[in-house]
Amino acid sequence: MRQALTIAARDLRANFLTAFGLGSTAGFAAAAGVVLVVVLRGNQARLAGWFGTLYVLLGVLAALLTMRSFAEEERLGTLELLLTSPVRPWQVVTGKLLGVAGVLLVDVAATLACPLLVASMGHPDAGPILTGYVGVILVGLAFVAVGLAVSAATSNPLVAAVGSLAVLLALWGAGIVSGGLTGWPRLALEELAPSGHVVGFLRGTLSTKDVVYFVSLLALGLVTNVVVLEERR
Amino acid sequence: MNGAHHGVELEGVTRRFGRSTAVADVSFDVRQGEVLGLLGPNGAGKTTTMRMITGYLRPTSGTVRVNGADTAADPVGARRSIGYMPELPAAPPEMTVRSYLRFCARLRGVPRARLRPAVAGALGQAGLHDVGDQRIGTLSRGFRQRVALAQALVHDPPVLVLDEPTSGLDPRQVVETRELVTKLGRSRTVLLSSHLLSEVSQLCRRVVVLDHGKVLAVGDVASLSGGGTLEEAYLRLVRD
Numbered sequence: 001m002r003q004a005l006t007i008a009a010r011d012l013r014a015n016f017l018t019a020f021g022l023g024s025t026a027g028f029a030a031a032a033g034v035v036l037v038v039v040l041r042g043n044q045a046r047l048a049g050w051f052g053t054l055y056v057l058l059g060v061l062a063a064l065l066t067m068r069s070f071a072e073e074e075r076l077g078t079l080e081l082l083l084t085s086p087v088r089p090w091q092v093v094t095g096k097l098l099g100v101a102g103v104l105l106v107d108v109a110a111t112l113a114c115p116l117l118v119a120s121m122g123h124p125d126a127g128p129i130l131t132g133y134v135g136v137i138l139v140g141l142a143f144v145a146v147g148l149a150v151s152a153a154t155s156n157p158l159v160a161a162v163g164s165l166a167v168l169l170a171l172w173g174a175g176i177v178s179g180g181l182t183g184w185p186r187l188a189l190e191e192l193a194p195s196g197h198v199v200g201f202l203r204g205t206l207s208t209k210d211v212v213y214f215v216s217l218l219a220l221g222l223v224t225n226v227v228v229l230e231e232r233r
Numbered sequence: 234m235n236g237a238h239h240g241v242e243l244e245g246v247t248r249r250f251g252r253s254t255a256v257a258d259v260s261f262d263v264r265q266g267e268v269l270g271l272l273g274p275n276g277a278g279k280t281t282t283m284r285m286i287t288g289y290l291r292p293t294s295g296t297v298r299v300n301g302a303d304t305a306a307d308p309v310g311a312r313r314s315i316g317y318m319p320e321l322p323a324a325p326p327e328m329t330v331r332s333y334l335r336f337c338a339r340l341r342g343v344p345r346a347r348l349r350p351a352v353a354g355a356l357g358q359a360g361l362h363d364v365g366d367q368r369i370g371t372l373s374r375g376f377r378q379r380v381a382l383a384q385a386l387v388h389d390p391p392v393l394v395l396d397e398p399t400s401g402l403d404p405r406q407v408v409e410t411r412e413l414v415t416k417l418g419r420s421r422t423v424l425l426s427s428h429l430l431s432e433v434s435q436l437c438r439r440v441v442v443l444d445h446g447k448v449l450a451v452g453d454v455a456s457l458s459g460g461g462t463l464e465e466a467y468l469r470l471v472r473d
Contacts, residue, residue, distance in 0.1 A: 076325070084317050086309045
């Protein structure tokens, strides 16, 4: 675990030492603010629309942050030293996940200003805000795991970012396509898409099924990541 | 395993990339406490061979043992013994030299209490004391090359794998690096690749000549040269 934490700490620090890292944090916070302004035009102290959009923005953020984790390191040549160090692949993957998760936590913490602002103006229901943030963490980690797996498969950061976005969009799109289907294909696609699993968070309910979905996506992403790293040797 | 071998052994190592064969049935060993030169023209398979020793690449077939550990059965154990300087001196540009070396030392399991002396030692050996607190991105190519050497030494490994350690350096730095390699070779097993014959004949007693992924010759510099220069012997080998 020490090695994983070493990798995580390095990546976390590097993120806030680079213009790109600082820019992505500022960009995410600004986008969250803009979305809040749009959502509050309805003159209701409800944040479901805000959280819903935040989940989509998390996909973009995850794609941008994870493109540096492996693809950028390979482009720079530093991945070679990481992978020839006496570190197991799962330690590398855990370290990379924790590093991006740390950045994500900072970025998400910056958005706390939004619900606080709403609370100062009206009386929003605390339940959906709480579950909304549980959703942010779960969705964020799962999307990061997907992004990491894609990032490990290429040495081009741009390809990594676009690839991660494509995978996440395809997952999200499964929910849209399911609307036009009937029977078991519809059910299957609905279960496959993250969009259906965030509805509970927005309503203020926390169901085991939704939590299991995002934890499974996270686990699948990490396992794929380890396999990709080993296969490229 | 034949007794206590603490160097590097390659047995029938082959590596294919798709249909092309980069390294074909290569066998040689680097004995404990020697500096062995891996010599060959560009594209001979030197880097691929080194990458299989360091575990960055897996052999398609054959076995590699480092300090007695099989790189397939015990990859982490094998990598623990190695300090590796890749061909291109890559290091995160935003980190300072000191923090990067500290990161490398931690990653390779140097105990917390030993971190400070380990980093100081590597800085000293590579002649980096004056730039320890500078960001790597601001350093010249020569200094970045030294950072790459320092990270290979920071965990005090018994085996060093150096891929073209003097390429891109100015003449004075080349001399300094060669002196350092000679010094390191007294207490460690060193595998060094180069396409410079003069360098290899100066630093190594034994050489392996690679071409088109195959071993053309293994032996003492003196016996390979056969009275003439290593250059003549080498050109004869590569031409045949």
